[in-house]
Amino acid sequence: MEKNISFKSERLKELRRNVKMTQKDFGKKIGCTMASLSAYENGSKTPPAPLLANIAREFDCSIDWLFGLKDDMPYKIKERPASTYSEYIKKLFLLQDSSIGLFANCDCSHKQKDLSNCKGIAFYDPVIKLFLKSWQETATLYKKGIIDKNIYDAWKEKVMRDFNHLIMVEDDTWQDFTASYDQFKHYVEWTEYEALLEALKQSTGFVIDEPPKIE
Numbered sequence: 385m386e387k388n389i390s391f392k393s394e395r396l397k398e399l400r401r402n403v404k405m406t407q408k409d410f411g412k413k414i415g416c417t418m419a420s421l422s423a424y425e426n427g428s429k430t431p432p433a434p435l436l437a438n439i440a441r442e443f444d445c446s447i448d449w450l451f452g453l454k455d456d457m458p459y460k461i462k463e464r465p466a467s468t469y470s471e472y473i474k475k476l477f478l479l480q481d482s483s484i485g486l487f488a489n490c491d492c493s494h495k496q497k498d499l500s501n502c503k504g505i506a507f508y509d510p511v512i513k514l515f516l517k518s519w520q521e522t523a524t525l526y527k528k529g530i531i532d533k534n535i536y537d538a539w540k541e542k543v544m545r546d547f548n549h550l551i552m553v554e555d556d557t558w559q560d561f562t563a564s565y566d567q568f569k570h571y572v573e574w575t576e577y578e579a580l581l582e583a584l585k586q587s588t589g590f591v592i593d594e595p596p597k598i599e
Contacts, residue, residue: 392452393427399445400425414438469511469547469584476515477540480523510565514580515547546581549588561587 400410400421411421415438416431423429431439440447448454466472526536552558564586568579 389451389453391424391430392450393425395450395452396431396439397425399439399443399450403443413442467550469515469549469551470544472512472551473515473543473547476512476519511547511552511580511584514577515543518543518577547584549584552584552588557587 400407403410405413407418407421407425411418414421414435416424416435420429424431436447436450439445439450446454466475522531522536522539525531526533531539552561561583564583565580568574568582569576571579574582
């Protein structure tokens, strides 16, 4: 008896949810409209062969799995680059217990003969540099027992909210930020941290509603 082979719409929805994409973004990624994707997910339509090929290519997904011929989920989630400073900082928090150093500037001497033990990432973005400075100060207080874990975790959550702005990539945005920051950091009533956040807010002009959660 031949097995009835048909497209499993619920698996397409499962794939999209696992890669944490909206119907609009997922449809754009594979080359279809949000309305068409909705129809594919609710089972009223079956994706054409070229679209199935796009799904397989973009997500390393098995077409056999989409048609129920395999039970496992043979695809790899391709992690998208961080779009906000909060998302990027979340990745840095994951390195806090690793042997990788995070440096506001690279100060490894070119005269040093053995660099095999020099493991680190140097940052030149002023936003990340100020975050690292604040993190180092707060982490030191935590390690010395001056603040407890609850306060340290609360500081992390505040940082995720404060830096929940789009990462600056355009030259015009950088110029606006630099001009604002140079002005604000001379305000006596503002700390360097407050001046940078205000400059960032005015330059990017956009804040994501919900910052990523720290796990």
